[in-house]
Amino acid sequence: MKSLRLLIPYLKVYRREITWGCIAALISTALYALAPWALKLAVDDLQTGISARQLAYYAGLFVGLAAVGGVFRYAMRMWLIGMSRKVEQDLRDRIFGHLQKQPASFYNQNRTGDLMSRMTNDLDNVRNVLGPGFMYPIETISTAVFSIAMMLWISPTLTLITLLLAPPVSYSVFKLGRVTHKLTTRIQEQYSRLSDQAQENLSGARVVRAYSQEERELAKFDQLNQEYVRRNLSMTRVQALFFPLMGFLFEIGAAIILLVGGLGIIRGSLSLGDFVAFVGYLGMLAWPMIAVGWVANLLQRGAASMVRIQNLLDTEPEIVSSSQPSSARASAGEIVFENVSVSHDGVREALQDVSFKVRPGETIAIVGRTGSGKSTLVGLLPRLIDPSKGRVLIDGVATNEWNLDELRKQVGMVPQDAFLFSSTVKENLTFGAPEASETEMLEAASISRIDKDVAQFADGYETMVGERGLTLSGGQKGRLTLARALVRDPSILILDDALSAVDTHTEEEILRGLREFMKGRTSILIAHRVSTVRDADCIYVLDQGRIVESGTHEELIALGGYYADLDHRQSLEQELEMES
Amino acid sequence: MSAKRKQVEEQDVLGKAYDSKLARRLWGYVGDQKKKLFASVGLLLLGATAELAGPWLSKIAIDRYIVDKDVSGLYKIVIIFVIVSALALALRWSQSYLTGEAGQIIMYRMRRDVFEKMQRLSIPYFDRNPVGKLMTRVTSDVQALYELFGSGMVAIFGDIFTLIGITAVMFAINWKLALLTLSVIPILLLVTFAFRKRVRDLYRKTRSQIANLNGYLQENIIGMRVVQLFGRERANHERFKSLSGDLKQTYLKTIFNYALFFPAVELVSALAVAIIIWGGGSMMLTGAVTVGTLVAFIQYVERFYRPVRDLAEKYNILQAAMAASERVFQVLDHPIEVPDTSALDYVEKTEVDAPLIEFRNVWFAYRGDEWVLKDVSFDIREGESVAVVGATGAGKTTIISLLQRFYDVQQGEILLHGRNIREIPLQELRAMLGLVLQDVFVFAGTIAENIRYGKADASDEEVRETSELVLANRFIEKLPGKYAEPVVERGATLSTGQRQLLAFARALLCRPKILVLDEATASIDTETEQTIQEAISRVLEGRTSIIIAHRLSTIQRCNRILVLHHGVLREQGTHEELLAQGGIYHRLYQLQFGLGEAA
Structure with missing residues (x-):
C-alpha cells in the first residue's frame, strides 16, 4: 500500500480538480441524504392531515433535492474521474519516454509482452485507484456520515441494529473480491497460455502442416482449453453468488427495519414516516457498504501494479548521453x-x-x-x-x-x-x-x-x-x-x-x-x-570474439589462415567446376 | 442501487441484434445444454417472483399488523420475509451458476471447433488472413458468444419478467396510482437508450484508439533499436503523446456522459417518488390508498430501474454476439481449398518405371491469372539431387509449396511415383518431405522439443545423433541447459544460423524420403554450410533432394539444375552443360564469381 504514495507527485498537478471534486462530493451527498427526510415529513403529515398544497410542496422538495444534488454529483465525477484519466496519460507518456532511453540489453532482458502489460494492465489498475479508488471512499464516507447522522437523529437503537449489517457486508465483499481476483489471475494465466499456443500454431501453420502435427496441436490446445473452462467454472461459482448475496443482505436489513421499526411504531416510539425514511437510508447505505470491500481490493491491486511501474521507472538507462559532450574531433569517420x-x-x-x-x-x-x-x-x-x-x-x-x-x-x-x-x-x-x-x-x-x-x-x-x-x-x-x-x-x-x-x-x-x-x-x-x-x-577475421586475422585480401591470402581457407574453398569449387 | 454505478464494458458492435437464421444456428450449438438453459429460465422466474414479494410483504405488514398493532402478526410476516429472501438467494445463485456453466461449456466447444477447423484449413486461407485476425476468432469472438449464452439470453427473460411483474403487482394494488407512477417510464427509457447509444459510440471509438495506441507502443518496443539508431525518440514520443491525448479526450467525453447519466436517473426516480407522494398522498386523503401501498410503491419504483438498464445493455451484448457468431460461422463454413484424401482409400502402389517426382505441364497462380508457374514440366528420379535456381520471384519456392500441396495446381499435375498427389493422403505426402525453409519457425519450448517436433517419440539418443550430424551440437552443447535449454517464442534468443541448424536437425530426425532446402544456408557462414552439406550428403545417400539457393556454391554438388525464369523452366541440365549453353545460368554463375559483367 505504501507504493501508492509514489502517486502523490502526479496528483499534485491536479490539486485544484481534487479539491473541487471533494467539495462537490460532500455537497451532493448531503443533499441526497436529505431526501428520505423529506419523505418522512410527507408521510408523517399524511397521517396527521395535510393540504394538497403542502403535498405538492413536499413532492417539489423531493425532486428539487435530487436535481441540485445531481448537479454536484455531476461535477464530482467530472473532476475526480477526469483527473484519473489525466494522471493516467501523464504516467503513460512518462513510461514511454523512459522506455526510449533504455539500451538494447534492456530489451533483451524484458519481453515485449511484459512491457506492454506494464503500460496496459498495470496502468489500468493504478488508474482505478485514482478514479473509483479515490472517488468512492469520499462518497462512501460522506454518505455514511450524513445518513448515519440522520438515522441517529430519528432512532439511535434502530440505527445501531441496522449498522450491525455493515461489517458482514463489507467483509464479504472484500473476501469475495479477493477470491475473485485470485481466480481472475489464474484464468488470465491460462488464457495467455491458450492464446500463446493458438498464436504460435497459426503463425507456424506451414510448419504444422509440413510435419503433419495437426492432431497433436489440437490435443495440446484441447487440454489448455479444458483447463481454461475448468478455471472459469470455479470463477462462475463465486461470481454467481455475488449479486444474489448482496441482495439477500439488503433484504435482511429491510427485514430488521420492518421488525424493529414496526415494533417501534406499535409502541409509539417511532412514526410511520421514520420507518419510511429508514428504508430510504438503508438503500443509500447499501452501496457504501459494498464499496468499502470493493475499493479495498482496488487499492491492493493498484498498489501492486504501482510497484511494478515504479520498478520500471527506476531502471536507470545503462547508456546515456554524455553530460559534457566533447567537441574535439579529428576528420569525420575515423x-x-x-x-x-x-x-x-x-x-x-x-x-x-x-x-x-x-x-x-x-x-x-x-x-x-x-x-x-x-x-x-x-x-x-x-x-x-x-x-x-x-x-x-x-x-x-x-x-x-x-x-x-x-x-x-x-x-x-x-x-x-x-x-x-x-x-x-x-x-x-x-x-x-x-x-x-x-x-x-x-x-x-x-x-x-x-x-x-x-x-x-x-x-x-x-x-x-x-x-x-x-x-x-x-x-x-x-x-x-x-x-x-x-x-x-x-x-x-x-x-x-x-x-x-x-x-x-x-x-x-x-x-x-x-x-x-x-x-x-x-x-x-x-x-x-x-x-x-x-x-x-x-578485412578482419573474427573468431570467438577475437580478431584472428587482418589485412587486405591479398595479405590474408598470403597469411594462409581462416580467410585464405575460405577463399580457397570458394575458389576451389569454382575451379573444380571450370575444369570439368 | 449498487449496480447502477458499475460501468459495464461493451463489446465492439457491428450488425444487427437479431438474425433469425444465425439465432437458429446458435441454438443448434447449445445442444445438450438446452436443459440447463430451460431450467435456469424456470429458476429465474421463481427467483424474480420471490424478489418481488418484498415490498408487497412490507405493505401487508404496515397496513395489517403495524397500523392494527398486531405484534405476533408482525413477527410472522417478518419471518416470511426472511424465508422468501433466502429462497430468492438460493434461486438466483443456482440459476446464475447454471447459466454460467452452460455458457462455459458451449464456449469450450465453439473454441475447440474453431481451432480444429483452423487445423484443417489450407495454406491459401492463412495467406489471406493475418494471424491477428484469426486469433480474434479463437479468443474474443468466442468470448462474446459466452456473454450471450452465459448471461444475455436467460437474463433477458428475467428482466422482462421483472418489469411485467412489478407493473402487474402495482396495478393489482392500485391501478390509478400505478398509471400515474408508470408515466415516468417513457422518460426513463428515453434517457437510458440515449445514454447507451452515445456511450456505445464512444466505446467503439475508445476501442479503436486503444488498439492504435497499443499497436504503436508495441511497434516501438520491438523496433526500439531502430528508433534509437535513427534518433527518432523525440518525434515518436510526440506521436505517442498525441495518440495518448486523443484517447484521454475520448475518455473524458465518456466520463461526461456517465456524469450526466447517473444524476439524471436519480432525478427520474425522484420524480416517480414525488408523483407517489403527491398523487398517492391525495388519494390517501380520500381514503382510496393506504399508507402501506404508498411505501410499497416507493420501493417498487426503486426496483424498476435495474431491469431497464440491463435490457439496454443486453441489446448491445446481443448485437456484439450476433456479429461475433457470424464471424465464427464464417470460419467454420469456409471450404477447405486443398481437400485431403482419406487414408482408407489410399493403396500404396509404386510404378516401377515412374520417376519419384514429376511436374507435368504445371500452371499455377496465387491470384487470378498472375501465373507464377507457366507450363512447367520436369521429373526427379529416386536418389537424384536437383537444384532450382533463378532470380527472386522466379517461382522457386512455389514449386516446393506445390509439392507439399499447400496449394493445388490450376492446370497440369504433380505426380509422385506416377500417382497424382491429390490422391495421396496429405499426411503420407508431407511425411515424405523434409523441409528446411528460408524463415525458420521455432516453437516455444526446449531445444530438444523443437528437434522432436515432427517425431515426438524420438529418443534422446536419436536427437543427439541427428544434432551431431548437422553439427548443431556445437552450439547446443554450449548452452547452459544444453538440449533442455528453453527457447522463447520465435527463437529470439538464437541467431539466424543457430535457428537454421535447429531446422536441419528437426527435418533430418524424421528421415524424410525427399529433403528440401529453401535458401536454407543463406545466413550460415560458409564453413558451417559446407560441413552441413557434407553431413547431409552422408545422411541422405540414396535419398532424393531438392535445393533452392541464390548462391550457386550451395548447389554445386547437385546432379541436375533447373533454371526458372519468370515462371518458365528455361534451362535444365548439369552444371557443365548449362555453363556450356551460355544462357541464364551462365550469367548467374559469372555474377556470383565476379568473372565478368552480365552477358
Whole structure:
C-alpha cells in the first residue's frame, strides 16, 4: 500500500480538480441524504392531515433535492474521474519516454509482452485507484456520515441494529473480491497460455502442416482449453453468488427495519414516516457498504501494479548521453577500437581485447563464423551496447563522451533483421531524416534498387507497408532498410549482413551503386562471401570474439589462415567446376 | 442501487441484434445444454417472483399488523420475509451458476471447433488472413458468444419478467396510482437508450484508439533499436503523446456522459417518488390508498430501474454476439481449398518405371491469372539431387509449396511415383518431405522439443545423433541447459544460423524420403554450410533432394539444375552443360564469381 504514495507527485498537478471534486462530493451527498427526510415529513403529515398544497410542496422538495444534488454529483465525477484519466496519460507518456532511453540489453532482458502489460494492465489498475479508488471512499464516507447522522437523529437503537449489517457486508465483499481476483489471475494465466499456443500454431501453420502435427496441436490446445473452462467454472461459482448475496443482505436489513421499526411504531416510539425514511437510508447505505470491500481490493491491486511501474521507472538507462559532450574531433569517420571487450552476461565475453583503427573514408570488412561477435562489434559504434573494457573512439572522441544523438547521426546502420514500421514506404525511408528532400530519398531508393519495386506498388511511395499494409519480401525489406540508412547521409555506414536475403544479381548491382556512395565515407561490411568483401581496404577475421586475422585480401591470402581457407574453398569449387 | 454505478464494458458492435437464421444456428450449438438453459429460465422466474414479494410483504405488514398493532402478526410476516429472501438467494445463485456453466461449456466447444477447423484449413486461407485476425476468432469472438449464452439470453427473460411483474403487482394494488407512477417510464427509457447509444459510440471509438495506441507502443518496443539508431525518440514520443491525448479526450467525453447519466436517473426516480407522494398522498386523503401501498410503491419504483438498464445493455451484448457468431460461422463454413484424401482409400502402389517426382505441364497462380508457374514440366528420379535456381520471384519456392500441396495446381499435375498427389493422403505426402525453409519457425519450448517436433517419440539418443550430424551440437552443447535449454517464442534468443541448424536437425530426425532446402544456408557462414552439406550428403545417400539457393556454391554438388525464369523452366541440365549453353545460368554463375559483367 505504501507504493501508492509514489502517486502523490502526479496528483499534485491536479490539486485544484481534487479539491473541487471533494467539495462537490460532500455537497451532493448531503443533499441526497436529505431526501428520505423529506419523505418522512410527507408521510408523517399524511397521517396527521395535510393540504394538497403542502403535498405538492413536499413532492417539489423531493425532486428539487435530487436535481441540485445531481448537479454536484455531476461535477464530482467530472473532476475526480477526469483527473484519473489525466494522471493516467501523464504516467503513460512518462513510461514511454523512459522506455526510449533504455539500451538494447534492456530489451533483451524484458519481453515485449511484459512491457506492454506494464503500460496496459498495470496502468489500468493504478488508474482505478485514482478514479473509483479515490472517488468512492469520499462518497462512501460522506454518505455514511450524513445518513448515519440522520438515522441517529430519528432512532439511535434502530440505527445501531441496522449498522450491525455493515461489517458482514463489507467483509464479504472484500473476501469475495479477493477470491475473485485470485481466480481472475489464474484464468488470465491460462488464457495467455491458450492464446500463446493458438498464436504460435497459426503463425507456424506451414510448419504444422509440413510435419503433419495437426492432431497433436489440437490435443495440446484441447487440454489448455479444458483447463481454461475448468478455471472459469470455479470463477462462475463465486461470481454467481455475488449479486444474489448482496441482495439477500439488503433484504435482511429491510427485514430488521420492518421488525424493529414496526415494533417501534406499535409502541409509539417511532412514526410511520421514520420507518419510511429508514428504508430510504438503508438503500443509500447499501452501496457504501459494498464499496468499502470493493475499493479495498482496488487499492491492493493498484498498489501492486504501482510497484511494478515504479520498478520500471527506476531502471536507470545503462547508456546515456554524455553530460559534457566533447567537441574535439579529428576528420569525420575515423574509428579506433582500443582493447575492447564486451560481455553480455558478465561471464562469457562476446568480444575479447579487440583493437584496430579505420581511417576516414576506408572500407573495412568483417568475416567470421556465426556467433563470432561480428554484430556485437558494430553495435558498439552507435552505442547499442557499451564495451565492458577498453574504449571505442569515433573522430578521436570516445563514444561515451559523445552526445548520443550526434553520435547516432554519424552512424548509418543496416541491421541483420530488417525491421520496418507499419506506415508508408516514404515514412520508412525518411524515418531517420524527416527533413530529407524528395531527391535525396529517391536517390537512396535507387542506390538500394528498391525504386523499381516501389514503382510497381499501387500507391508508390505512399503505399502502406508492414502489419496493416503490404507484405514485403525479405529482399525488399533488406533493400528498404538499406535505403533508410542512406537517406540519413551518415559519415559511417554499416552493413550487418544486410543483403543476405537479396539475390546475387541484385546484390552485385547494389554494391556497384554503393561504391559511389561510400566514397568519402567510412564503411563496415559484414558478409560471408569473399566476393563481397575482397575489395575492402582491410578485412578482419573474427573468431570467438577475437580478431584472428587482418589485412587486405591479398595479405590474408598470403597469411594462409581462416580467410585464405575460405577463399580457397570458394575458389576451389569454382575451379573444380571450370575444369570439368 | 449498487449496480447502477458499475460501468459495464461493451463489446465492439457491428450488425444487427437479431438474425433469425444465425439465432437458429446458435441454438443448434447449445445442444445438450438446452436443459440447463430451460431450467435456469424456470429458476429465474421463481427467483424474480420471490424478489418481488418484498415490498408487497412490507405493505401487508404496515397496513395489517403495524397500523392494527398486531405484534405476533408482525413477527410472522417478518419471518416470511426472511424465508422468501433466502429462497430468492438460493434461486438466483443456482440459476446464475447454471447459466454460467452452460455458457462455459458451449464456449469450450465453439473454441475447440474453431481451432480444429483452423487445423484443417489450407495454406491459401492463412495467406489471406493475418494471424491477428484469426486469433480474434479463437479468443474474443468466442468470448462474446459466452456473454450471450452465459448471461444475455436467460437474463433477458428475467428482466422482462421483472418489469411485467412489478407493473402487474402495482396495478393489482392500485391501478390509478400505478398509471400515474408508470408515466415516468417513457422518460426513463428515453434517457437510458440515449445514454447507451452515445456511450456505445464512444466505446467503439475508445476501442479503436486503444488498439492504435497499443499497436504503436508495441511497434516501438520491438523496433526500439531502430528508433534509437535513427534518433527518432523525440518525434515518436510526440506521436505517442498525441495518440495518448486523443484517447484521454475520448475518455473524458465518456466520463461526461456517465456524469450526466447517473444524476439524471436519480432525478427520474425522484420524480416517480414525488408523483407517489403527491398523487398517492391525495388519494390517501380520500381514503382510496393506504399508507402501506404508498411505501410499497416507493420501493417498487426503486426496483424498476435495474431491469431497464440491463435490457439496454443486453441489446448491445446481443448485437456484439450476433456479429461475433457470424464471424465464427464464417470460419467454420469456409471450404477447405486443398481437400485431403482419406487414408482408407489410399493403396500404396509404386510404378516401377515412374520417376519419384514429376511436374507435368504445371500452371499455377496465387491470384487470378498472375501465373507464377507457366507450363512447367520436369521429373526427379529416386536418389537424384536437383537444384532450382533463378532470380527472386522466379517461382522457386512455389514449386516446393506445390509439392507439399499447400496449394493445388490450376492446370497440369504433380505426380509422385506416377500417382497424382491429390490422391495421396496429405499426411503420407508431407511425411515424405523434409523441409528446411528460408524463415525458420521455432516453437516455444526446449531445444530438444523443437528437434522432436515432427517425431515426438524420438529418443534422446536419436536427437543427439541427428544434432551431431548437422553439427548443431556445437552450439547446443554450449548452452547452459544444453538440449533442455528453453527457447522463447520465435527463437529470439538464437541467431539466424543457430535457428537454421535447429531446422536441419528437426527435418533430418524424421528421415524424410525427399529433403528440401529453401535458401536454407543463406545466413550460415560458409564453413558451417559446407560441413552441413557434407553431413547431409552422408545422411541422405540414396535419398532424393531438392535445393533452392541464390548462391550457386550451395548447389554445386547437385546432379541436375533447373533454371526458372519468370515462371518458365528455361534451362535444365548439369552444371557443365548449362555453363556450356551460355544462357541464364551462365550469367548467374559469372555474377556470383565476379568473372565478368552480365552477358
